[in-house]
Amino acid sequence: MDVVPQNMADKPFPGEVHPTAGGGILVTKLDEVINWARSNSLWPLVFGTSCCAIEMMSTAAAKYDWSRFGFEVARATPRQADVIIIAGTIVNKMAPVLKRLYDQMADPKYVIAMGACATSGGPFFYNTYSVVKGADHVIPVDVYVAGCPPRPEALLHALIALQKKIRDGVS
Amino acid sequence: MNKEELKVRLEALLPSPTFEEGAEWTTAIVDPAGWEGVARHLRWDVGLEFDYLFCVTAIDWRTHFTMVYHLTSTLHRHTVIVKVKLDRDRPEIPTISAIWHTAEFHEREAFDLFGVVFTGHPDLRRLFMTDEWKGWPLRKDYEDPVNMIKL
Numbered sequence: 418m419d420v421v422p423q424n425m426a427d428k429p430f431p432g433e434v435h436p437t438a439g440g441g442i443l444v445t446k447l448d449e450v451i452n453w454a455r456s457n458s459l460w461p462l463v464f465g466t467s468c469c470a471i472e473m474m475s476t477a478a479a480k481y482d483w484s485r486f487g488f489e490v491a492r493a494t495p496r497q498a499d500v501i502i503i504a505g506t507i508v509n510k511m512a513p514v515l516k517r518l519y520d521q522m523a524d525p526k527y528v529i530a531m532g533a534c535a536t537s538g539g540p541f542f543y544n545t546y547s548v549v550k551g552a553d554h555v556i557p558v559d560v561y562v563a564g565c566p567p568r569p570e571a572l573l574h575a576l577i578a579l580q581k582k583i584r585d586g587v588s
Numbered sequence: 589m590n591k592e593e594l595k596v597r598l599e600a601l602l603p604s605p606t607f608e609e610g611a612e613w614t615t616a617i618v619d620p621a622g623w624e625g626v627a628r629h630l631r632w633d634v635g636l637e638f639d640y641l642f643c644v645t646a647i648d649w650r651t652h653f654t655m656v657y658h659l660t661s662t663l664h665r666h667t668v669i670v671k672v673k674l675d676r677d678r679p680e681i682p683t684i685s686a687i688w689h690t691a692e693f694h695e696r697e698a699f700d701l702f703g704v705v706f707t708g709h710p711d712l713r714r715l716f717m718t719d720e721w722k723g724w725p726l727r728k729d730y731e732d733p734v735n736m737i738k739l
Contacts, residue, residue: 509735510718543739546725546732 431584448586455499455525456583457487459576462498464518466505469532469566473504476569488576495521500579502572503558506534506541507549519556527588529575530558533565540565559588589635589666597636598668601629608671613658615669623672624682630659630668631687637661638668641684644694646702648728653679653704674704683709701726 431453432445465473476483477491484490492498495518507515519526530552533539538550552558559582562575582588589597594614599605603622608615618626630638643658653674660667674681683706685692695706696715703724706712714721723730 510716543737545737546730546735550737 452584452586456580459488459500460498461488461491462495462501463491463493464501466511469504472566472569473502476572481569483573486577498522500527502529502531503535503552504531507552508547509549512549512555515555527579528556528558529560529579531562531572532567536561589664594666594668613667613669617671620672620674620681627684627687637663641688641690644691644698646698646704650728652676655681679704680707682707685709
């Protein structure tokens with residue numbers, strides 16, 4: 418897999434600046450500028466159902482510091498959040514809650530399935546009466562992260578991958 | 589009291605004293621019929637005073653159930669484990685929720701997941717599972733073709 422050295426390396430600001438006296442004229446597409454802006458101000462929802470949430474908090478904290486990439490403010494209400502990181506196991510009783518949270522988020526909204534449980538049920542795939550076998554049975558997912566739990570670098574990679582999807586206009 | 593002293597005290601207390609060896613704490617085997625009376629003694633007798641029930645567990649051995657109670661005393665700093673063997677077809681045991689109030693929730697959990705019936709419990713209903721759920725999910729012979737993928 419190609420290593421992207423920084424989140425904007427594959428694509429700088431979309432458009433061209435033509436310098437003129439006293440400033441410049443920007444030629445671009447509005448859709449691309451909007452996507453560029455959206456991708457750099459993704460506000461995650463404070464949502465965690467198990468141990469992946471600890472890694473998510475670690476990603477947010479000083480050492481990994483996801484605000485370097487624009488995930489500055491975790492919001493405690495779905496009405497102000499853009500991206501929901503499903504950090505943990507989703508059980509049958511939690512599924513309607515997750516659906517409601519997703520429905521309450523304003524468009525455009527994005528979903529990251531973090532870790533084995535959110536992706537497929539993971540260690541709870543077999544012989545379990547209570548676990549949803551993948552959060553994508555409940556809400557659509559944009560990016561999946563492998564790991565149990567994934568390291569903070571993996572979550573950062575997923576968030577940057579999501580930014581790339583948004584900038585490319587595919588999400 | 590240390591482990592040996594506790595064992596001597598319990599030998600005097602229990603109608604048919606049986607112990608399990610090899611554990612960190614004194615482990616006594618008690619009959620379901622006499623359990624409530626024994627529990628009252630453990631809670632109130634001077635020198636024992638187990639005032640904190642910190643764990644209630646049910647185990648499905650396929651042939652029978654075992655209820656395991658972990659008791660400790662915050663006064664004397666000693667701990668005892670009580671095991672009660674239950675019939676697999678009719679798992680019934682008197683509640684101890686009047687003695688240790690915390691047992692009310694713990695017993696509901698054991699009822700919810702194993703179907704152990706605690707006679708005299710004030711509010712024995714589902715705890716984690718939904719009210720309309722059928723069956724006891726943590727029993728070894730539990731089948732659920734809708735939610736469960738068998739390995």
